[in-house]
Amino acid sequence: MRLAYPTSIKIIRVPCTGKVDVLYFLRALEKGADGAYAVGCMEGDCHFNSGNLRARKRVEQVQKILDTIGIGGERVQMYNLSSSEGPLFAQYAVEMDERIRKLGPNPIKKHKKKAA
Amino acid sequence: MIVADKKPIEEIIDEIKEHERILILGCNECVTVCEAGGKKEVGVLASALRMYFLNEGKEVKVDEKTLERQCDHEYLEEIRSMIDQYDAVVSLACGVGVQFTAEKYHSMPVYPGVNTCFMVVTEERGLWTERCQGCGECILARTGAICPVSRCAKRVLNGPCGGSTDGKCEINKEIDCAWQLIVDRLKALDRLDDYEKISPLKDWSTDRAGGPRKVIREDVQQ
Structure with missing residues (x-):
């Protein structure tokens, strides 16, 4: 298909979104990522039964934490698609890229620079 | 075991905001099983606090350590050599651990990071019910x-x-x-x-x- 998606997206592969922990998102943002999102299988289609449902709950936890500490929960999202939906994968990447560009850079980065 | 529930992050921030060198101290026993104060929860809280303070423009050191238990002398002794690097401890152990840490390090402010509840069984993940x-x-x-x-x-x-x-x-x-x-x-x-x-x-x-x-x-x- 040779679909294009924004170069700002860095893909980290995991065996199942159930592997994605709250800490993964927090560490990514702490290290300077402007946003992070998980792309899991369709709900009800998880090969491991509930991996994607767990991921969704964890994303919600991270969103709550980020809202509380003033970073903004919208910087973290959960998307679902099936493995044959390449165009949708690219569409979600564009959507996420646009969302983060609207929100602007991760606010902790400017303070990090000052501290350095 | 003893079950504890996480304290809201804003409540913890309110308690520790005046400090500049903070140790988040977890416990590997009951609070790990009930997912309120084990190594992972220590990591989550520490990461959130580091980001909060950075966002506020404050330079605050937030470190992580998880002990086998906080209710025994020998395990609490493990932090004696490092405790002077900090001016406050947030303990994610039950109330017993918080108090014992405070007793052992008398001049160190120790804050609770969880609300300790009662003695329970784990009926299923995320559901604990009182038995004793x-x-x-x-x-x-x-x-x-x-x-x-x-x-x-x-x-x-x-x-x-x-x-x-x-x-x-x-x-x-x-x-x-x-x-x-x-x-x-x-x-x-x-x-x-x-x-x-x-x-x-x-x-x-x-x-x-x-x-x-x-x-x-x-x-x-x-």
């Missing part, structure tokens, strides 16, 4: 191993009371009547005659009524 109140005089032998002290809202020792309806407690339709459970269990054990025996007055001096308690075992003391 540590009354100090166990009566489970008489009640088919179901505790009316912890599971009956009124702690009735010769129940059920008049509020028991369809096997449920009058305070909440979702709570089983402990005495219904006891009768059902005694029936299953073919020991229903035990139900006819009247329990004598319980000695509550071994419960909290007698003030702070201690257990002394001279046979194992050194």
Whole structure:
């Protein structure tokens, strides 16, 4: 298909979104990522039964934490698609890229620079 | 085990905002099992706090450490060599661990990171229910191993009371009547005659009524 998606997206592969922990998102943002999102299988289609449902709950936890500490929960999202939906994968990447560009850079980065 | 629930991050921030070098101290025992204060929760809280302080433009050092237990001298000794690097500790252990850490490091402010609840079983992941109140005089032998002290809202020792309806407690339709459970269990054990025996007055001096308690075992003391 040779679909294009924004170069700002860095893909980290995991065996199942159930592997994605709250800490993964927090560490990514702490290290300077402007946003992070998980792309899991369709709900009800998880090969491991509930991996994607767990991921969704964890994303919600991270969103709550980020809202509380003033970073903004919208910087973290959960998307679902099936493995044959390449165009949708690219569409979600564009959507996420646009969302983060609207929100602007991760606010902790400017303070990090000052501290350095 | 003891179950604890996470404190809201904003409450913790409010307590520690004046400090500049903070140690988040976890515990590998009960609070790890109930996912409130183990290594992972220490990592999540520390990461969130670091980001919060950075976003506020404050330079605050937030480090992580998780001990095997916070209720024993030997494990708490593990942080003695590093404790001077900090000006506050947030303990994610139960209230016992928080207090013991504070006792051991007398001049160090120690803040609780969890709300300690009660003694429980893990019915399923994310669901813990009370089974024991540590009354100090166990009566489970008489009640088919179901505790009316912890599971009956009124702690009735010769129940059920008049509020028991369809096997449920009058305070909440979702709570089983402990005495219904006891009768059902005694029936299953073919020991229903035990139900006819009247329990004598319980000695509550071994419960909290007698003030702070201690257990002394001279046979194992050194």
